[in-house]
Amino acid sequence: METTGRGRPRIQDTADDIVAAVLATAGARVSTPDFSTRRIAELTGLSQTLVSRACRRIRRVPAEGGGAGGHAASGGTNSVGSGASSVGAGASRDSRRSALVLAEVHVRFPQIRLRFAPERGASAPGAQTVATSEKTAAERRATALMASLHASEAARWRVRDAGEAASAEASLLTPDQLSACWDAHDPDWEQFLDRTAGLLSRCAPTVDAIPGDLLDLLARRAGRGLHGTEWRRGLPRNPNISDSATEDVALPAELERSPRNRWFSQVELSVTEQIAIALRREITNSRFRAGDRLSPNVLGDRLGLSRSTVRSAMSRLVDDGLLDSDQGSFRVPGVTVADVVDLYAARLHIGMVLLRACAVQPRHQMLPVRLALGAVEAAATQGTRSDVGLADLQFQQELAEASGLSQSARAFHALTLRVRMFIAVLRLDYSPAVERIVSDDRRILTAVLAGDAEAAVRSWRLKLDNAVRHMSALAPESFDAELWSRLSR
Numbered sequence: 001m002e003t004t005g006r007g008r009p010r011i012q013d014t015a016d017d018i019v020a021a022v023l024a025t026a027g028a029r030v031s032t033p034d035f036s037t038r039r040i041a042e043l044t045g046l047s048q049t050l051v052s053r054a055c056r057r058i059r060r061v062p063a064e065g066g067g068a069g070g071h072a073a074s075g076g077t078n079s080v081g082s083g084a085s086s087v088g089a090g091a092s093r094d095s096r097r098s099a100l101v102l103a104e105v106h107v108r109f110p111q112i113r114l115r116f117a118p119e120r121g122a123s124a125p126g127a128q129t130v131a132t133s134e135k136t137a138a139e140r141r142a143t144a145l146m147a148s149l150h151a152s153e154a155a156r157w158r159v160r161d162a163g164e165a166a167s168a169e170a171s172l173l174t175p176d177q178l179s180a181c182w183d184a185h186d187p188d189w190e191q192f193l194d195r196t197a198g199l200l201s202r203c204a205p206t207v208d209a210i211p212g213d214l215l216d217l218l219a220r221r222a223g224r225g226l227h228g229t230e231w232r233r234g235l236p237r238n239p240n241i242s243d244s245a246t247e248d249v250a251l252p253a254e255l256e257r258s259p260r261n262r263w264f265s266q267v268e269l270s271v272t273e274q275i276a277i278a279l280r281r282e283i284t285n286s287r288f289r290a291g292d293r294l295s296p297n298v299l300g301d302r303l304g305l306s307r308s309t310v311r312s313a314m315s316r317l318v319d320d321g322l323l324d325s326d327q328g329s330f331r332v333p334g335v336t337v338a339d340v341v342d343l344y345a346a347r348l349h350i351g352m353v354l355l356r357a358c359a360v361q362p363r364h365q366m367l368p369v370r371l372a373l374g375a376v377e378a379a380a381t382q383g384t385r386s387d388v389g390l391a392d393l394q395f396q397q398e399l400a401e402a403s404g405l406s407q408s409a410r411a412f413h414a415l416t417l418r419v420r421m422f423i424a425v426l427r428l429d430y431s432p433a434v435e436r437i438v439s440d441d442r443r444i445l446t447a448v449l450a451g452d453a454e455a456a457v458r459s460w461r462l463k464l465d466n467a468v469r470h471m472s473a474l475a476p477e478s479f480d481a482e483l484w485s486r487l488s489r
Contacts, residue, residue, distance in 0.1 A: 012053060016150070018044050018367065019054035023147035025371045027219035027378055028212030030144040031137035043370060045363050058150050059143045060197040099204035100178065102145075105214060107152070107221075107229040110159050110184035114196055117178060117233075119204045134206055141210040142200040148218040149196065152226045154182060155189035216382065219375070271305075275313040276322055276417050278303055283332055283424040290334040290425055294323070320414070322421050335425050337472050337479055343422065344468040345487035347415050350408055351396070351464070352457050355444070357403035359453035365402050369445060372398040376441050380434050389423060389430040392437050399448070426474040433470055440466070461488065 019040060026035055033039065037055060041048040103117040180196040182189065203209040214231050221229050278299065282288070300310040314330050317323040321339075324331040358366070372395040379387035393416055400409040422428070430437065440463040447456035465488070472479040 012050065012057075015046050015050040016054045016057055018046065018364075019051055020058055020147040020150040021222070021367070022371060023055075023058070023144045024151040024222040025219045025375065026144055027216040027375075028382070029374070029378055030140045030215060031207060031212075035140060044367060055143055058146050059139075060146065060193060099209075100199060100202045101204060101209045101233065102200075102211075102214065103233045105218075105229055105231045107226040109227050110157050112149070112152075112154060112182040112192075112226075114180045114199070115176075115178060116199050116203070119209070137207050138203070138205045138209055141207060141215060142203065144215055145200065145210055145218070146193070146197060148222060148226060149193065151222055154184070154225065155187070157184040157187075159184050216378070219378075271309065272313040272316045275299070275303070275305075275310060276317055276421065279314075279317070279323070280420050280424045283421075288332045290332050291324075292332045294330045294332065296330065320418070322418060332425060333421070335422050338483070340422065340468060340472045341480060341484050341487060343415060343418055344464050344471075345484070347412065347419070348461065348464045348488055350412050350415070351400075351460050353408055354400050354403040354405060354412060355448065355456040355460055356453040357405050357408075358399055358448045359451050359456060361402060361404060363449065365404070366445070366449060369395065369398045369402050369448070373441055373445055377438055380438050388434050388437055389428065390420075392430075392441065393419065395441050399444070422471060426471065428471060428474060433466070436466060437463075464488070 022040055022043060023030055023035065029035065037048050037051045040046075041051045044051070046054075098118040100116040101119045102114065104113070104115040106113045106115075178199065180192055180199055182192040200210075211233070217229060217231055218226065221227070279294065282294070282299065288294070294314070296311040296314055297307050299314075300307040303310065314323055315325070318325040318330070322333065324333045358369075372391070376388065376391040376395050379391040397409075397413060397416055400412040403409060440459060443459040444456050444463070447453075447459060465484075468484060469479060
């Protein structure tokens with residue numbers, strides 16, 4: 001068996017990364033029995049022993065301590081991260097200290113800060129009885145938070161211009177007794193994780209200590225290294241801002257980030273694609289309609305990019321059909337039924353190729369797809385009306401990436417950008433289709449995991465047939481069923 005320089009089996013390091021990816025993308029659902037060590041083992045194909053050990057290591061529980069899985073979850077399965085109270089146990093023995101809650105999380109390259117605060121109205125730890133199930137759920141949430149930090153790969157962050165970047169946010173890392181801070185300029189990642197684990201061990205054993213809205217935000221940010229995460233306790237989410245607003249343009253060129261965790265999507269966006277995302281966000285948030293003008297100057301100022309760069313990218317988007325142009329000015333494109341049919345016919349046939357390739361891939365290759373399906377299911381029960389559609393498109397893209405066909409996956413991604421633009425222009429509401437989207441995605445993944453390519457393709461055909469009809473209903477002309485039938489054979 002291969003080992004690392006420290007003599008530790010590499011299979012455990014890999015298991016740590018896989019389990020961290022599962023927990024980091026679970027969101028508030030991590031509190032449920034779906035994320036017991038047994039269920040995670042079934043999901044990932046790892047042994048339950050490896051999963052339990054990974055949870056302990058992520059939560060930073062000493063091997064001689066209580067051990068992950070010490071508390072029984074429903075059905076006799078083990079809890080992830082149970083027994084982590086042994087971390088910083090000296091703190092819990094000090095009855096004069098109040099229980100803590102997480103109060104603030106700030107991630108802005110190259111710095112991270114987690115701030116804790118005493119629980120309001122609480123007395124010393126242990127002064128009130130808490131149900132074992134809630135303690136287990138609270139510990140799972142703490143483990144999921146640590147998993148998000150693990151999956152961020154912030155330990156590998158590098159800064160080129162240390163002096164300039166350090167002065168930009170020096171005030172962020174003002175140390176105090178209830179904060180854990182990390183700065184890539186003076187890195188001691190292990191100490192930061194130990195301090196975070198110790199503060200988490202002092203948190204109240206209730207789910208409110210680490211709120212579900214924070215975990216959901218971290219889950220959405222997990223594939224982007226948590227960059228740009230801003231959360232404060234009690235600050236309500238703006239219902240007018242959809243998850244599309246969290247799609248970041250790339251970091252400034254003078255900063256370097258670590259390679260993304262290989263268990264997350266590996267799609268890298270060009271500047272043109274990033275601007276396409278920003279344009280879609282602008283169209284959605286500013287209530288633009290087909291024919292309205294878009295200013296490269298305004299967009300450039302908002303993105304911090306030169307006007308010439310933005311204008312050049314917008315010209316590319318005109319060539320790709322994502323924008324209209326008239327004598328040098330840019331306009332929000334109109335969307336016709338023919339455009340919708342054309343787009344979905346292309347996605348249908350490329351998707352068929354990708355699914356047939358996915359069906360012969362090893363099961364571990366499908367882990368990002370399975371995590372993406374979980375995000376679709378969570379959005380269906382907890383998200384806004386736009387969340388399900390965006391999560392569904394991400395699920396489809398994860399299938400494309402898992403196929404191993406890089407050129408086809410790239411072409412599929414370009415079509416996805418076009419779908420998202422159409423959604424913005426047409427103000428598409430996925431609410432009536434939520435249950436069907438979830439069931440379609442489940443059938444597709446089930447068929448892929450069973451190696452049944454043709455069953456996956458049949459489900460894909462049905463899914464896109466429903467989608468094209470749903471989107472066409474909002475276009476100005478009537479749906480051309482005969483054209484769609486010819487193109488989708």
